[in-house]
Amino acid sequence: MKIFKQFTIIILFSFIGEVLHALIPFPIPAGIYGILLLFFALERKILKVDDIEEVSSFLIFIMPLLFIPAAAGLIDAWDELRSSLTAYITIIVAVTFIVMIATGRITQWFLRHSRRPAEEKEKGYQS
Amino acid sequence: MNAFWQTSTFFGMFITLFFYGVGLALKQKVKHPLVNPMLLAIVFTIALLKIFNIEYTAYNNSAKYISYLMTPATICLAVPLYRQLDSLKKNFRAVMFGITSSVIVTMLSVLAFSRFFGLNHASYVTMLPKSITTPIGIGVAEELGGYVAITVASIVISGVLGNIFAESVCNVFGIREPIAKGIAIGCSSHAMGTVKALEMGEVEGAMSSLSIALAGILTVVVASVFATLL
Numbered sequence: 070m071k072i073f074k075q076f077t078i079i080i081l082f083s084f085i086g087e088v089l090h091a092l093i094p095f096p097i098p099a100g101i102y103g104i105l106l107l108f109f110a111l112e113r114k115i116l117k118v119d120d121i122e123e124v125s126s127f128l129i130f131i132m133p134l135l136f137i138p139a140a141a142g143l144i145d146a147w148d149e150l151r152s153s154l155t156a157y158i159t160i161i162v163a164v165t166f167i168v169m170i171a172t173g174r175i176t177q178w179f180l181r182h183s184r185r186p187a188e189e190k191e192k193g194y195q196s
Numbered sequence: 197m198n199a200f201w202q203t204s205t206f207f208g209m210f211i212t213l214f215f216y217g218v219g220l221a222l223k224q225k226v227k228h229p230l231v232n233p234m235l236l237a238i239v240f241t242i243a244l245l246k247i248f249n250i251e252y253t254a255y256n257n258s259a260k261y262i263s264y265l266m267t268p269a270t271i272c273l274a275v276p277l278y279r280q281l282d283s284l285k286k287n288f289r290a291v292m293f294g295i296t297s298s299v300i301v302t303m304l305s306v307l308a309f310s311r312f313f314g315l316n317h318a319s320y321v322t323m324l325p326k327s328i329t330t331p332i333g334i335g336v337a338e339e340l341g342g343y344v345a346i347t348v349a350s351i352v353i354s355g356v357l358g359n360i361f362a363e364s365v366c367n368v369f370g371i372r373e374p375i376a377k378g379i380a381i382g383c384s385s386h387a388m389g390t391v392k393a394l395e396m397g398e399v400e401g402a403m404s405s406l407s408i409a410l411a412g413i414l415t416v417v418v419a420s421v422f423a424t425l426l
Contacts, residue, residue, distance in 0.1 A: 087267075126275075128272045137212050139330065169385070172297060
């Protein structure tokens, strides 16, 4: 019964997300509206984490599995990628690493810059 | 044989689950970033389809029921995010600053590389949404007139790279703050990277989840401006 209720709540938020996606003319998918609404519902105490705990942990746990069918679709993209293969692959690989490193360093710099020295000590953060 | 695979309701789903299970078992035996259950299952599935000459659409005819859970699972990322509400409130400005810079860095580096390789406008806008979550990426590529199939491929490859290398990149480049790690991963490799971020820690996972949503939405706006630059 508990699992049934939790699953129903999560599907309800997916459905609300879908409705918003249909109504609002922006390329924002149902899942993004859903995550923001669910976060808001939790933050406003409309829902408790307990209300969705088990099913949400399970769905997050199996998430890597959910990417496999779409990723296997790379098999069909090959012919299209081949037209400018070197450029595409270089951009995809290089930009992924550039963004990861730059974003991490920039955010870390901002965090440490804005943190007061006293707080730094108390929290025990060290580089 | 394709006729049977075309109509099978369980074949694609079974091999996806089976290969993922094989990947999980291997991961327990061999500790190496490349022994990644998701990556192995993708490689095995593609190899099987190639070897037996099975069309992707036939496989996806039943495997799509796995993808069906993607939206509900994404929504559940609100839970780890909510658990880190305090950390989010306390570091709100840093989080917003980090996510905004990531979108700008993405756009600028795609622009620079596209100029370097002499790409045309359509190929350039195809690459602009490469780091964000697939459904938004498809929308952006369509709107700007890119090649949607290539955008999807670029998003998948970015996600796989992030999932595999996120931990090593953070170590090598001295990214030690959990919040900074989470934002770096979510902004560069969306939900596939977030899966790894969740393994690394709850703060990392929460910040990465938030980045998927915010970097995605921000990209919709910023990409339309950058689209006019080449």
